[in-house]
Amino acid sequence: MPTDKFLTANGLKLHLRDWGGGHRDGGHLDGDRHLIVLVHGLASNAKIWDWVAPLVAAESYRVVALDQRSHGLSQPPADIGGEDGGGGFGFESVCADLRGVIAGLNFEKPVIVGHSWGASVALEYAARYPEAISGAVLVDGGFLTLGKRMTWPEAEERLAPPRLAGTPLPQFRERVKAFSGDRYSEGLYDIIMGNFEVLPDDTIRPHLAFENHMRIVRALWEQDAEQLYPRVHCPALFLPCIPPEPHDEMAASFMHFKYEGAALAERLLPSVRIEWLADSIHDVPLQRPEVVARKIVEFARSLG
Numbered sequence: 001m002p003t004d005k006f007l008t009a010n011g012l013k014l015h016l017r018d019w020g021g022g023h024r025d026g027g028h029l030d031g032d033r034h035l036i037v038l039v040h041g042l043a044s045n046a047k048i049w050d051w052v053a054p055l056v057a058a059e060s061y062r063v064v065a066l067d068q069r070s071h072g073l074s075q076p077p078a079d080i081g082g083e084d085g086g087g088g089f090g091f092e093s094v095c096a097d098l099r100g101v102i103a104g105l106n107f108e109k110p111v112i113v114g115h116s117w118g119a120s121v122a123l124e125y126a127a128r129y130p131e132a133i134s135g136a137v138l139v140d141g142g143f144l145t146l147g148k149r150m151t152w153p154e155a156e157e158r159l160a161p162p163r164l165a166g167t168p169l170p171q172f173r174e175r176v177k178a179f180s181g182d183r184y185s186e187g188l189y190d191i192i193m194g195n196f197e198v199l200p201d202d203t204i205r206p207h208l209a210f211e212n213h214m215r216i217v218r219a220l221w222e223q224d225a226e227q228l229y230p231r232v233h234c235p236a237l238f239l240p241c242i243p244p245e246p247h248d249e250m251a252a253s254f255m256h257f258k259y260e261g262a263a264l265a266e267r268l269l270p271s272v273r274i275e276w277l278a279d280s281i282h283d284v285p286l287q288r289p290e291v292v293a294r295k296i297v298e299f300a301r302s303l304g
Contacts, residue, residue, distance in 0.1 A: 009100025
């Protein structure tokens, strides 16, 4: 079981799920590659790693999962004026959060594993602080330059979250059951509920407000992976997902973008490996945690 911790970094009280693990020699972990920080995606929280993290920690890796600002139990920024152009949710801010957390943990050159938006955070972090990271694993993210794929109005329409604030909790549970189908479990429901606060009237409210969600979408839309790739000096592993058949027109178009992005990463990144995950949904850490954990461990071992 993880230990829930809070750490103040970049002026915010941020929440961590510390899974422990790792071998120690004289109080030090034996090698940078044994330090792993897990970073979740946009409509998510640190609990999305709950089925991956213990499998990685069991292989003698020190594993910590972070709730990014305004997600899970982490504090939102008080000032969203946006010195970084992202209304307090741009990449400069979230990378500074991550850097502060890593420093607060006394980690040196960890492997950063990001999923979806978290993969874009990992990519940006590796480009901004190239000497501060041993490797990056990008799970179904970090390879698309959205601003070159769609206009901002299109991104607003396609990537806006459902407005769930005020939904009665029983109604939301039934919605989760219907969406999850055969994959539904109380464990999955608990992970999803990490995104919400339950109010006294038994309705839910997302920890990440709609407006702040869209600020992150804007930062993603503006991020240019093509400009970041040459600045990444560490080894990188991309784990893009190929969803199960059948594919509708939108899914097929998105896969085309993925293939283009993967080819670009192979051309521009100094040290990269692409491993496609077939029959895998976007939230693959929940669908196939054993596969994701194995890929992370294999990559970390290869760094040694």
